[in-house]
Amino acid sequence: xxxxxxxxxxxxxxxxxxxxxxxxxxxxxxxxxxxxxxxxxxxxxxxxxxxxxxxxxxxxxxxxxxxxxxxxxxxxxxxxxxxxxxxxxxxxxxxxxxxxxxxxxxxxxxxxxxxxxxxxxxxxxxxxxxxxxxxxxxxxxxxxxxxxxxxxxxxxxxxxxxxxxxxxxxxxxxxxxxxx
Numbered sequence: 001x002x003x004x005x006x007x008x009x010x011x012x013x014x015x016x017x018x019x020x021x022x023x024x025x026x027x028x029x030x031x032x033x034x035x036x037x038x039x040x041x042x043x044x045x046x047x048x049x050x051x052x053x054x055x056x057x058x059x060x061x062x063x064x065x066x067x068x069x070x071x072x073x074x075x076x077x078x079x080x081x082x083x084x085x086x087x088x089x090x091x092x093x094x095x096x097x098x099x100x101x102x103x104x105x106x107x108x109x110x111x112x113x114x115x116x117x118x119x120x121x122x123x124x125x126x127x128x129x130x131x132x133x134x135x136x137x138x139x140x141x142x143x144x145x146x147x148x149x150x151x152x153x154x155x156x157x158x159x160x161x162x163x164x165x166x167x168x169x170x171x172x173x174x175x176x177x178x179x180x
Contacts, residue, residue, distance in 0.1 A: 021045040022129065022137060026056070026122040026144035031112040033148060039122060040071055040104035041091070048098035050132035052105065054091040057123040062114030063146060065089045071104025079106060088125075098132045112148055119147040 023044040031037035041054060058065070068081035068091055077095035089108050099105060114120070124141040131137055 022047065022049070022139045023142060024052075024054070024124055024127050024129070024139050025142035026124060028144045028146075030147045030149045031110075032150065033112050033114065033116065035112045036066065037110050037112055037146065039108045039110060039144070039146065041106045041108065041124075042071075042103065043073055043099065043105050044102045046073065046099050046101055046105075048100065048132045049105075049129060049137065050096065050098055050134065051094040051130045052092070053126070053128040054089075054093075054106070054124065055126035056089040056091070056108060057121075057125045058087060058089070058110070058146075059114075059120035060087040062112070062118050062120035062148060063110040064113050065108060066111050067109045069107050069109070071107050073099050073101060073103045074105040077105070081106075096132065110146070112146070114148045116148050116150050119145055121145050 025042045025044065027040060027042065029037060029039055041056070043049065064086075065083035067083065068079065068089060070077055070079050070093075074093055074095070076097060077093040077099065079091065079093040081092070082090040091106055091108075093106065122144040124143055127139060127141050129137040129139045
């Protein structure tokens with residue numbers, strides 16, 4: 001009986017040791033006030049990841065979470081998220097076929113509400129990872145930072161162009177009505 005328990009314990013330790021090579025991280029990024037910025041949550045060295053629970057903390061004076069989508073690695077995963085708590089995004093995902101490789105498992109969209117020069121640390125405060133055999137995977141985390149810059153991003157330019165197009169359309173309609 002003792003040998004069986006020893007063997008089971010060793011198997012669990014070996015599976016945990018093999019699974020510790022995976023890292024969960026958030027990249028540093030920038031955005032201008034009013035921009036919608038996409039922040040990927042990345043996995044490096046993922047092997048048969050079956051489920052993850054992630055809590056991402058941020059400064060609500062600088063950012064406002066607006067949504068969460070699957071990243072390239074999480075494309076087959078079932079994802080649920082909660083952005084209702086100010087300063088925290090909660091993400092749960094599951095993939096019965098297992099997530100493997102390097103890349104974004106999820107992408108969090110934030111509206112930048114802070115002033116130029118402000119920043120928010122993006123803290124992976126609570127990350128729980130299990131493989132497809134339901135064994136917990138001990139994974140180190142790397143936090144990121146979002147800095148508010150003066151540069152407008154491509155998204156801001158698109159919004160400006162869309163606004164100008166709408167204004168031109170309204171003016172055209174008014175001119176046509178006036179002539180008719």
